[in-house]
Amino acid sequence: MTEPLLHVEGLSKRFGGVVAADAVALAVPRGEFHAVIGPNGAGKTTLIGLLAGEISPQGGHIRFDGRDITRIPVHRRSRLGVARSFQITSLFPDFTALDNVALAVQAHSGHSFRLWKNARRDRALREPARTALAGVGLAARASVRVDKLSHGEQRQLEIAMALATQPQLLLLDEPMAGMGPEESARMVTMLRKLKGGVTILLIEHDMEAVFALADRVTVLVYGRVIANGEPAAIRADPVVREAYLGEQEARATELRRNG
Amino acid sequence: MKAAPALFGKAIAPSCLAPRTVLTVTLLVVLALVPIYAAFTGDPFALTLFTRVLIMAIAAVSLNLIMGYGGMASFGHAAYLGIGGYAVGILWKEGFASGFVQWSVAVGVSALFALVVGALSLRTRGVYFIMITLAFAQMVYYVAQGLDRYGGDDGLTIGQRSTFGGLVDLNNNTLFYYLCFALLLASVYLVSRLVNSRFGLALQGARSNERRMRAIGFPTFRYKLAAFVIAGVLCGLAGALLANHTNFISPAIMYWTRSGDLMVMVILGGLGSWFGPVIGAVLYLALEEALSRVTEYSGLVIGPVLLLAAIYLRGGIEGLFAGAGRD
Numbered sequence: 001m002t003e004p005l006l007h008v009e010g011l012s013k014r015f016g017g018v019v020a021a022d023a024v025a026l027a028v029p030r031g032e033f034h035a036v037i038g039p040n041g042a043g044k045t046t047l048i049g050l051l052a053g054e055i056s057p058q059g060g061h062i063r064f065d066g067r068d069i070t071r072i073p074v075h076r077r078s079r080l081g082v083a084r085s086f087q088i089t090s091l092f093p094d095f096t097a098l099d100n101v102a103l104a105v106q107a108h109s110g111h112s113f114r115l116w117k118n119a120r121r122d123r124a125l126r127e128p129a130r131t132a133l134a135g136v137g138l139a140a141r142a143s144v145r146v147d148k149l150s151h152g153e154q155r156q157l158e159i160a161m162a163l164a165t166q167p168q169l170l171l172l173d174e175p176m177a178g179m180g181p182e183e184s185a186r187m188v189t190m191l192r193k194l195k196g197g198v199t200i201l202l203i204e205h206d207m208e209a210v211f212a213l214a215d216r217v218t219v220l221v222y223g224r225v226i227a228n229g230e231p232a233a234i235r236a237d238p239v240v241r242e243a244y245l246g247e248q249e250a251r252a253t254e255l256r257r258n259g
Numbered sequence: 260m261k262a263a264p265a266l267f268g269k270a271i272a273p274s275c276l277a278p279r280t281v282l283t284v285t286l287l288v289v290l291a292l293v294p295i296y297a298a299f300t301g302d303p304f305a306l307t308l309f310t311r312v313l314i315m316a317i318a319a320v321s322l323n324l325i326m327g328y329g330g331m332a333s334f335g336h337a338a339y340l341g342i343g344g345y346a347v348g349i350l351w352k353e354g355f356a357s358g359f360v361q362w363s364v365a366v367g368v369s370a371l372f373a374l375v376v377g378a379l380s381l382r383t384r385g386v387y388f389i390m391i392t393l394a395f396a397q398m399v400y401y402v403a404q405g406l407d408r409y410g411g412d413d414g415l416t417i418g419q420r421s422t423f424g425g426l427v428d429l430n431n432n433t434l435f436y437y438l439c440f441a442l443l444l445a446s447v448y449l450v451s452r453l454v455n456s457r458f459g460l461a462l463q464g465a466r467s468n469e470r471r472m473r474a475i476g477f478p479t480f481r482y483k484l485a486a487f488v489i490a491g492v493l494c495g496l497a498g499a500l501l502a503n504h505t506n507f508i509s510p511a512i513m514y515w516t517r518s519g520d521l522m523v524m525v526i527l528g529g530l531g532s533w534f535g536p537v538i539g540a541v542l543y544l545a546l547e548e549a550l551s552r553v554t555e556y557s558g559l560v561i562g563p564v565l566l567l568a569a570i571y572l573r574g575g576i577e578g579l580f581a582g583a584g585r586d
């Protein structure tokens with residue numbers, strides 16, 4: 001069997017008394033659409049931070065594309081093909097949408113010690129950036145400043161920037177956060193198009209989306225992996241229902257009653 | 260207050276006549292005509308004052324690169340004025356009057372100093388960054404105070420301006436003025452090219468959202484450090500000019516209030532606009548000069564004025580005009 005693209009073992013991270021990652025093990029084969037679910041504070045964002053290199057673990061190993069990247073800094077992991085989006089939108093608000101994506105392209109086209117030529121007229125940056133924008137449906141909004149974009153558009157731009165780095169592994173932290181139902185549906189359509197091409201690790205609270213998209217699901221609770229398997233199996237798993245899904249459903253019922 | 264320039268801006272529609280352009284061109288023409296005015300009236304005072312304005316404008320332009328575009332609020336930028344100035348003064352005293360030698364050393368030592376300060380301060384942020392850059396500048400200030408051979412606290416009178424073979428004679432005040440003017444224009448042009456290049460966009464990206472920059476693959480530190488060094492070099496050059504202008508160098512030029520002055524010029528002119536620092540320098544030094552004639556407590560007036568300017572003119576003076584043209 002070939003080695004999985006992403007292979008995590010014993011990954012641990014504590015914040016003071018809080019265990020955000022407790023010996024997490026994870027294997028994601030190339031091309032898989034892998035979802036990670038878990039209640040609030042389970043350590044999902046922390047896991048993405050660990051994989052992207054923003055947070056350094058207190059124990060464990062991360063292997064990516066055949067090499068140990070546990071101690072490699074963020075920007076070099078990006079160069080190796082790990083890209084992430086942020087749960088809380090993290091863009092360059094004073095730049096245009098196209099500028100934002102062009103920066104992501106620039107990061108991956110050699111060093112930036114080019115001091116003279118106008119980068120905004122550099123077709124080698126602008127063309128791929130336009131393509132990436134078009135890919136998320138933002139072509140018409142290219143020259144709008146990011147702080148003037150709607151929340152939904154900013155969430156799409158989040159994805160476009162990650163994609164513009166041409167990653168092998170895409171880490172998506174709740175891309176639908178704060179979106180209305182229509183926008184969410186559009187995002188699901190877009191993610192479905194990406195499926196099979198790039199390897200994806202998706203964190204999402206929207207269970208319908210997760211079960212519709214994922215090849216495999218990992219359930220995280222208090223920093224620990226409590227289950228891992230195909231969507232149908234996860235849905236039926238009594239432990240998962242107890243720890244997580246049940247809780248969600250109970251909350252949903254309650255909401256319905258109150259609403 | 261804000262409405263007036265806005266109306267003015269709407270009235271003149273063509274973009275080539277945007278208030279910002281008008282302001283820039285007017286200022287450049289005025290600066291270019293200063294020596295002619297001085298020759299006409301036979302009053303050297305304007306020439307002296309505006310030579311100083313040009314030199315401080317170069318320093319402000321350099322600070323704007325890191326502070327306005329890079330988000331690095333260095334509170335020790337006057338240190339480079341001192342380093343550049345002392346390079347000229349010390350070398351003259353030791354028998355090297357050649358400008359080629361003096362200015363190369365001024366630029367070289369400034370670069371080295373910036374490299375060290377940058378390497379140690381750029382991993383910190385906000386108030387810490389401000390404090391570290393301030394501490395380094397104060398350190399150089401005290402070192403200069405201790406240089407008894409070069410006048411210590413009293414400073415050093417420099418017997419002669421830098422010589423450049425037969426190339427230029429800096430003793431000609433008009434020529435010196437135009438040299439400073441040319442170097443200012445070159446600095447402004449350099450910065451305007453830099454900030455639109457890949458390097459400049461990486462720098463501005465790091466100011467805007469450094470975390471995201473790293474996530475998309477930028478090693479931000481090295482770009483920030485490079486900008487920090489370029490700014491130091493440019494300001495070191497301004498220091499060499501300043502020492503030539505006054506034929507004098509003392510630690511006072513590096514005192515922290517001088518660094519503060521530079522920051523104020525940049526903020527006054529509008530952070531991150533390429534011509535703003537020139538406007539800021541002219542305005543600040545003219546205001547200082549005017550007030551110093553009325554009262555010896557000019558600082559007491561300038562302080563509050565600037566505070567208000569900083570609060571109400573978020574884009575600086577230039578922003579006021581630019582905003583009027585844009586919307």
Ligand SMILES: Nc1ncnc2c1ncn2[C@@H]1O[C@H](COP(=O)(O)OP(=O)(O)OP(=O)(O)O)[C@@H](O)[C@H]1O
Pocket residue numbers: 015018019020038039040041042043044045046047087
């Ligand atoms: N930088 C930090 N410092 C201290 N505690 C942290 C830090 N980051 C996360 N935590 C804690 O670690 C735990 C896991 O947080 P994390 O953000 O990874 O959860 P999550 O699964 O992404 O939650 P959510 O669904 O709300 O996004 C939480 O208890 C959180 O308070």
Ligand SMILES: [Mg+2]
Pocket residue numbers: 044045046087
């Ligand atoms: Mg989270």
